[in-house]
Amino acid sequence: MSDATLTRFRAATEEAPVARWALIGTAVIGIALLVFAPMIAVFAEALARGVVAAVASLGNRDALAAIKLTLLIAAIAVPLNAVFGIAAAWFITKFDFRGKAFLITLIDLPFSVSPVVAGLCIVLMFGANSLVGGWLVANGYPVVFALPGIVLATMFVTFPFVARELIPVMIEQGRAEEEAALTLGASGWRTFLTVTLPNIRWALLYGVLLCNARAMGEFGAVAVVSGKIRGQTATMPITIEMLYNEYLSVAAFSMAAVLTALALVTLLLKTALEIRHADQLAAARHH
Amino acid sequence: MHIEIDEISKLFGTTAALHPVSLSIPSGALVALLGPSGSGKTTLLRILGGLEFPTSGRVRFEGQDATGLTVQERRAGFVFQSYALFRHMTVFENIAYGLKARPRAARPPRAEIARRVTKLLELIQLPQIADRYPSQLSGGQRQRVALARALAIEPRMLLLDEPFGALDAKVRKELRQGLRDIHDETGLTTVFVTHDQEEAMELADLVVVMSMGRIEQIGRPADIRARPATKFVRDFIMA
Numbered sequence: 001m002s003d004a005t006l007t008r009f010r011a012a013t014e015e016a017p018v019a020r021w022a023l024i025g026t027a028v029i030g031i032a033l034l035v036f037a038p039m040i041a042v043f044a045e046a047l048a049r050g051v052v053a054a055v056a057s058l059g060n061r062d063a064l065a066a067i068k069l070t071l072l073i074a075a076i077a078v079p080l081n082a083v084f085g086i087a088a089a090w091f092i093t094k095f096d097f098r099g100k101a102f103l104i105t106l107i108d109l110p111f112s113v114s115p116v117v118a119g120l121c122i123v124l125m126f127g128a129n130s131l132v133g134g135w136l137v138a139n140g141y142p143v144v145f146a147l148p149g150i151v152l153a154t155m156f157v158t159f160p161f162v163a164r165e166l167i168p169v170m171i172e173q174g175r176a177e178e179e180a181a182l183t184l185g186a187s188g189w190r191t192f193l194t195v196t197l198p199n200i201r202w203a204l205l206y207g208v209l210l211c212n213a214r215a216m217g218e219f220g221a222v223a224v225v226s227g228k229i230r231g232q233t234a235t236m237p238i239t240i241e242m243l244y245n246e247y248l249s250v251a252a253f254s255m256a257a258v259l260t261a262l263a264l265v266t267l268l269l270k271t272a273l274e275i276r277h278a279d280q281l282a283a284a285r286h287h
Numbered sequence: 288m289h290i291e292i293d294e295i296s297k298l299f300g301t302t303a304a305l306h307p308v309s310l311s312i313p314s315g316a317l318v319a320l321l322g323p324s325g326s327g328k329t330t331l332l333r334i335l336g337g338l339e340f341p342t343s344g345r346v347r348f349e350g351q352d353a354t355g356l357t358v359q360e361r362r363a364g365f366v367f368q369s370y371a372l373f374r375h376m377t378v379f380e381n382i383a384y385g386l387k388a389r390p391r392a393a394r395p396p397r398a399e400i401a402r403r404v405t406k407l408l409e410l411i412q413l414p415q416i417a418d419r420y421p422s423q424l425s426g427g428q429r430q431r432v433a434l435a436r437a438l439a440i441e442p443r444m445l446l447l448d449e450p451f452g453a454l455d456a457k458v459r460k461e462l463r464q465g466l467r468d469i470h471d472e473t474g475l476t477t478v479f480v481t482h483d484q485e486e487a488m489e490l491a492d493l494v495v496v497m498s499m500g501r502i503e504q505i506g507r508p509a510d511i512r513a514r515p516a517t518k519f520v521r522d523f524i525m526a
Contacts, residue, residue, distance in 0.1 A: 176367050176368075176369060176371035177371045177372075177373055177374070179338055179358075179365075179367070179371065180365065180367055180371040180372075180373070180436075181373075181384065181388070182338075182358045182359060183336060183337075183338070183358055183359075183361075183363060183364070183365040183437075184384050184385035184388055184436065184437075184439075184440055185359045185362070185385050185388045185389060185440055186359070186384070186385075186388040187359070187388075190388055194373075194384075194388075195373055198375045199374065199375060
C-alpha cells in the first residue's frame with residue numbers, strides 16, 4: 001500500500017493540480033475579458049437594431065468607398081512591405097557589414113515612433129507647403145490628403161512586421177544551405193527562390209498576416225495624412241471614428257464588425273494553412 | 288586536378304586568420320588539413336571552394352589562375368560540417384539539385400537526372416532512401432547524402448569540412464573507409480579538414496598540420512610521425 005503512494009512520481013516540469021488550474025483559469029479569464037468580450041460587444045452593438053439596419057448602414061456610397069479604400073491600401077502596402085522586409089532580413093542575416101546593429105534599430109523605429117508623429121513627418125515632407133510637395137501638387141500628384149500619402153503612412157507603420165518575423169528565423173537557419181546551393185552551381189537568385197524562400201515561408205506568411213491586419217487597422221498616422229474626406233480618403237478605421245462621433249452607433253459598429261471580420265478571416269486562413277501543412281512544419285522544426 | 292596555393296593570406300577585420308601560406312596538392316591526392324580550432328584550416332578550405340576570398344595571394348588549378356573564379360565556376364564538391372542538406376527537399380531532390388541548377392543547355396534530361404541520382408544512391412549504399420526528408424535520416428546517412436549531392440555535379444575536386452565531426456565513433460570508422468573508397472573510385476583530388484590527428488593520419492595521403500594561421504608541417508603521415516618538424520606538431524600528434 002505504501003509502495004503504491006511512493007511510486008506516484010511527478011514529472012519535473014509538472015505543477016500541482018491546484019497551481020495548474022489556477023494558471024489555466026487566470027489565462028482563460030484574461031482572454032475572455034480582454035479579447036472575446038470586446039469582440040462580442042462589437043458584433044452585438046452592430047446588430048442592436050437588427051441585421052437589416054446593420055447591412056443597410058454598410059450599403060451607402062461612403063461606407064463602400066471606405067471598405068474599398070482600406071482593401072486597396074492593404075493590397076498595395078502589404079506586398080511592398082513583404083518585399084522590403086525580405087530584402088532587409090536577407091541583407092542583415094546573410095551578409096556581414098558595419099552598422100548592422102544600427103540598421104536593425106532603424107527597422108524597429110516605426111514601432112517606437114508614435115503613428116501620429118509619423119503622419120506629421122509625411123505632411124511636413126510632402127505637404128503643399130513643402131518643397132517636394134509643392135512641386136508634386138503643381139504637377140498633379142498630390143501626396144497628402146490623397147491615396148499616396150495614406151499608403152506611405154501605412155507602410156511606415158507596418159514596415160517592421162515582416163522583417164521582424166524573418167530575422168530570427170533566418171539567423172537560426174544560418175547560411176550553410178545557401179552556401180551549399182552556391183557550391184552546387186546555383187545562381188544567387190535561384191538559391192533565394194529554391195532554398196531561402198521555402199525555408200522562411202511560414203515566418204513570411206505570419207509576418208505578412210500581421211502586417212495586413214495592422215495595415216487595415218492603422219488609424220493614427222492615416223488620420224493625420226488623409227484629411228478624412230468622406231468617400232475619398234476616409235479609410236475604415238477613420239470612418240468608424242467619424243460615425244461614432246456623430247452618434248451613429250449602429251453604422252459605426254457595423255463597420256467595426258466588418259473590420260474585425262477581415263482580421264478574423266486572415267487568422268483563419270493562417271490556421272487552415274498550418275493544419276494543411278502540419279507535416280512539413282514538423283519536419284522543418286525537427287531538423 | 289592539381290591545386291596550388293601560393294602565398295594565400297586572409298584577414299578578418301584586423302585579425303589574421305591565415306598568414307601567407309603556400310601548399311601544392313598533387314592531382315588525385317587525399318589531403319587532410321589538420322589543426323586545432325582557430326588554426327585557419329576551414330578558412331583555407333573555404334578559400335579553395337570560393338566561399339571566401341583571400342586578402343592576398345593566388346590559387347591555381349592545373350596551373351591556371353583561379354583566384355577570381357566565383358564559387359559556381361569552381362565546380363568544387365563541398366561537404367559542410369553540419370551537412371547543410373536542404374531541409375524542405377527529399378534526398379532525391381537534394382542530390383538532383385546541382386544538375387537541375389545547370390543552365391538549360393547543359394542540363395541533363397529528367398530521366399538522365401533520375402538515373403544519375405539512383406547511381407549515386409547506390410554508390411553511398413543507401414539505394415532505398417530517395418523519398419525521405421533529411422530530418423528522417425541518421426547522422427551517418429545525412430553525411431553520405433551530402434557527399435552524394437556534392438558528387439552529383441561531377442566536381443573537379445572534393446572539399447570536406449570536418450566530415451566526421453558530428454558522428455559517433457563506430458559510424459565514423461565506417462564512413463572513413465567509405466570516403467577512402469569513393470576517393471579511390473572517382474580519383475578526385477580531395478581535401479578534408481579535421482582536428483582529429485588519428486583520422487588525418489589514417490585516411491590521408493598527405494597531412495598538412497596547421498596552427499595559428501600558419502602551416503607547421505606538410506608530409507606523409509608516416510614521415511610526420513617519425514620526424515615532427517616543430518614542437519607544436521610533436522605535441523599535437525602525441526595528444
